[in-house]
Amino acid sequence: MAELNLVEAVNHALAYEMANDESVLLLGEDIGVNGGVFRATNGLQARFGCERVIDTPLAEGAIAGVAVGMAAMGLKPVAEIQFTGFIYPTIDQMINHASRLRNRTRGRLTCPMVLRSPYGAGIHAPEHHSESPEAIFAHMPGLRVVIPSSPARAYGLLLAAMRDPDPVVFLEPTRLYRLFKQAVADDGESLPLDACFLSREGKDVTLVAWGAMMQETLAAADALEQEGVDAEVIDVATIKPLDVETILRSVEKTGRCVIIHEAPRTAGFGAEIAAEIAERALFSLLAPVKRVAAYDVVVPLSRLERQYIPSVDRIVEAVRSAMEGS
Amino acid sequence: MGIHTSVDPETDTVRFLSPEGALCRPIPSSIGDELLVMLYRAMTRTRIFDGKAVALQRTGQLGTFASALGQEAVGVGAAAAMQARDVLAPSYRDHGAQFLRGMTMAECLLYWGGDERGSDFAGPRLDFPNCVPVATQIAHAVGAAYAFKLRREDRVVLTFIGDGGTSNGGFYEALNMAGVWKTPAVIVINNNGWAISTPCARECAAASLAQKSVAVGIEGRQVDGNDVVAVYDTVRQAIEKARAGQGPTLIEALTYRLGDHTTADDATRYRDPELVRREWTREPIARLRAYLTRKGAWSQHKEDALQRECLEEVGQAVNAYLGAQPADCNAMFDHLYAALPASYSYQRDMARRFSPRNGGGHG
Ligand SMILES: Cc1ncc(C[n+]2csc(CCOP(=O)(O)OP(=O)(O)O)c2C)c(N)n1
Numbered sequence: 001m002a003e004l005n006l007v008e009a010v011n012h013a014l015a016y017e018m019a020n021d022e023s024v025l026l027l028g029e030d031i032g033v034n035g036g037v038f039r040a041t042n043g044l045q046a047r048f049g050c051e052r053v054i055d056t057p058l059a060e061g062a063i064a065g066v067a068v069g070m071a072a073m074g075l076k077p078v079a080e081i082q083f084t085g086f087i088y089p090t091i092d093q094m095i096n097h098a099s100r101l102r103n104r105t106r107g108r109l110t111c112p113m114v115l116r117s118p119y120g121a122g123i124h125a126p127e128h129h130s131e132s133p134e135a136i137f138a139h140m141p142g143l144r145v146v147i148p149s150s151p152a153r154a155y156g157l158l159l160a161a162m163r164d165p166d167p168v169v170f171l172e173p174t175r176l177y178r179l180f181k182q183a184v185a186d187d188g189e190s191l192p193l194d195a196c197f198l199s200r201e202g203k204d205v206t207l208v209a210w211g212a213m214m215q216e217t218l219a220a221a222d223a224l225e226q227e228g229v230d231a232e233v234i235d236v237a238t239i240k241p242l243d244v245e246t247i248l249r250s251v252e253k254t255g256r257c258v259i260i261h262e263a264p265r266t267a268g269f270g271a272e273i274a275a276e277i278a279e280r281a282l283f284s285l286l287a288p289v290k291r292v293a294a295y296d297v298v299v300p301l302s303r304l305e306r307q308y309i310p311s312v313d314r315i316v317e318a319v320r321s322a323m324e325g326s
Numbered sequence: 327m328g329i330h331t332s333v334d335p336e337t338d339t340v341r342f343l344s345p346e347g348a349l350c351r352p353i354p355s356s357i358g359d360e361l362l363v364m365l366y367r368a369m370t371r372t373r374i375f376d377g378k379a380v381a382l383q384r385t386g387q388l389g390t391f392a393s394a395l396g397q398e399a400v401g402v403g404a405a406a407a408m409q410a411r412d413v414l415a416p417s418y419r420d421h422g423a424q425f426l427r428g429m430t431m432a433e434c435l436l437y438w439g440g441d442e443r444g445s446d447f448a449g450p451r452l453d454f455p456n457c458v459p460v461a462t463q464i465a466h467a468v469g470a471a472y473a474f475k476l477r478r479e480d481r482v483v484l485t486f487i488g489d490g491g492t493s494n495g496g497f498y499e500a501l502n503m504a505g506v507w508k509t510p511a512v513i514v515i516n517n518n519g520w521a522i523s524t525p526c527a528r529e530c531a532a533a534s535l536a537q538k539s540v541a542v543g544i545e546g547r548q549v550d551g552n553d554v555v556a557v558y559d560t561v562r563q564a565i566e567k568a569r570a571g572q573g574p575t576l577i578e579a580l581t582y583r584l585g586d587h588t589t590a591d592d593a594t595r596y597r598d599p600e601l602v603r604r605e606w607t608r609e610p611i612a613r614l615r616a617y618l619t620r621k622g623a624w625s626q627h628k629e630d631a632l633q634r635e636c637l638e639e640v641g642q643a644v645n646a647y648l649g650a651q652p653a654d655c656n657a658m659f660d661h662l663y664a665a666l667p668a669s670y671s672y673q674r675d676m677a678r679r680f681s682p683r684n685g686g687g688h689g
Contacts, residue, residue, distance in 0.1 A: 029521070032523075033596040055523070057524070058490040058521050058529065296673060298658075300657070301389075302389050303440040304440075304657060313680060
């Protein structure tokens with residue numbers, strides 16, 4: 001089994017699916033000769049040709065829009081948006097068309113496209129290269145929003161996204177692209193969408209996170225272990241639709257929950273999870289549900305970004321206060 | 327004939343200086359040697375700054391940086407044609423123009439070094455900050471120009487966009503409004519041949535980008551963007567026209583990006599080095615130097631002095647940048663709203679508590 005980092009895992013998943021399904025094609029800015037600015041599509045144009053790996057003009061709205069058109073006509077486009085700060089022009093197409101085509105045509109036309117983008121802060125990138133807009137897409141009925149947290153999950157979830165009959169927004173934590181390697185069997189096995197992963201079992205508190213924040217969350221779980229707190233960690237993976245059952249089961253077991261995300265706190269996806277728990281598991285709770293999120297500020301330029309991203313210390317403190325709550 | 331119906335790159339490209347620095351046609355008498363020397367100095371200053379900024383990035387002292395190497399004539403020529411009271415709406419590679427407007431080198435370094443204070447220009451207080459989302463600045467320029475027109479102010483807005491940026495919907499939408507409203511805006515396309523790895527021909531199938539003006543009913547011009555005289559003179563005319571209430575102009579300046587797209591890019595992956603070598607024979611600084619030297623308006627002695635002067639200025643800017651006290655975590659909150667809403671105090675307190683300065687954990 002090859003040891004891959006996350007961006008290589010993305011590359012392998014794309015290559016696997018292109019080799020096995022002729023309808024899959026890639027489009028985006030600089031994804032061809034250059035292999036993408038993060039090299040996610042490295043070598044794919046040389047292997048599959050310019051007609052299936054398309055360097056597009058610099059026009060995000062049209063990238064998403066032509067993907068809708070391609071998908072409706074039986075192709076499976078995987079569109080790359082170079083950085084999430086530039087994903088906002090696609091929202092018109094994703095919200096007004098990709099997410100609704102099936103519903104609008106009563107299933108006559110569908111939109112099996114994937115919109116991929118590197119996402120999140122932590123790599124000292126310029127302005128608009130570090131945002132976390134998952135909640136915006138999650139709010140839209142008809143879309144799937146998937147965020148991997150490791151190379152193996154990136155590989156399996158991206159394959160699933162490409163095979164899914166509906167539009168998927170696939171956000172790849174840039175901070176994890178090259179952070180660590182993992183053994184990934186390039187065997188075409190997908191992982192389930194719409195399902196949380198139990199990343200660590202524990203009995204005292206449930207930590208819920210996704211994407212790059214799984215790093216700090218798992219580190220916090222290790223630190224808490226030293227203090228005698230046994231944390232269970234859930235990787236949400238598919239933000240929308242949310243596998244709330246797995247989260248509720250865990251919270252019913254532990255009685256405590258801390259939700260961690262890198263997007264700003266207000267109207268972040270953590271609020272949704274907290275609301276589900278409040279509605280459906282309130283009487284299992286031994287302490288109020290806590291959120292550890294980025295502050296409600298513009299992602300700062302690089303000098304302050306480490307103070308923006310929720311730290312292990314912040315998570316540990318939130319868990320301590322949850323532990324006191326009984 | 328009113329508006330141009332097409333721009334033919336073969337015949338309509340404005341140029342005064344050939345790549346060898348010979349005169350292709352007479353330089354307007356309004357452009358004296360003093361002005362040419364000023365333009366030369368400004369381009370040299372920009373190039374020396376760029377070299378230093380790239381070196382700082384390579385040694386881990388600066389974040390990602392977008393150099394203007396080879397394109398100095400576009401920013402310098404255009405900004406030199408502006409008045410102080412005009413407004414610049416730059417993209418992210420226009421520090422050549424911004425320096426002439428009064429943005430300091432230290433501010434530029436601060437910005438690329440990851441500190442928002444770099445966009446709080448001490449000099450051009452009304453100029454827009456760098457605009458990173460491609461093509462969104464054109465609408466700002468048109469809106470700003472509308473404000474000037476509405477208030478009958480004698481001001482013009484100048485904005486830059488790259489060749490890749492003209493593929494973006496935002497470019498067309500704003501250009502169209504500029505045409506309908508006849509706003510005093512000058513839109514300069516900095517056509518350096520590349521949008522990261524995408525060559526201009528993969529961005530657009532038209533014979534020129536200046537032609538994009540035709541569909542929106544405004545005048546389009548194409549200039550040799552490595553000839554600072556051509557850029558200056560064409561932009562000056564467009565600014566005068568805009569100031570006289572005769573509406574916007576789209577100017578395509580043909581230049582070449584001699585460096586990587588940014589320090590995060592490696593142009594050897596997609597670009598033939600032979601082409602780059604050829605483009606080095608057309609670059610704007612040597613071209614003007616050859617002309618000025620032949621005229622006796624420039625000399626090796628002056629060149630040496632200028633190099634020293636620029637190196638010293640850049641050195642001082644680097645010291646100011648490196649010596650700047652880092653902002654503390656309050657900076658994330660200070661300028662979010664005019665007054666920080668009361669509900670934020672909890673978050674700001676938490677940020678302070680977890681700030682390394684206050685003994686908190688890393689971040
Ligand atoms: C809307 C948007 N999409 C993508 C990017 C990422 N990006 C930064 S620069 C660039 C290429 C721009 O090329 P061009 O407009 O020709 O200007 P140049 O950089 O060559 O000066 C891209 C794709 C961006 N900044 N904004």
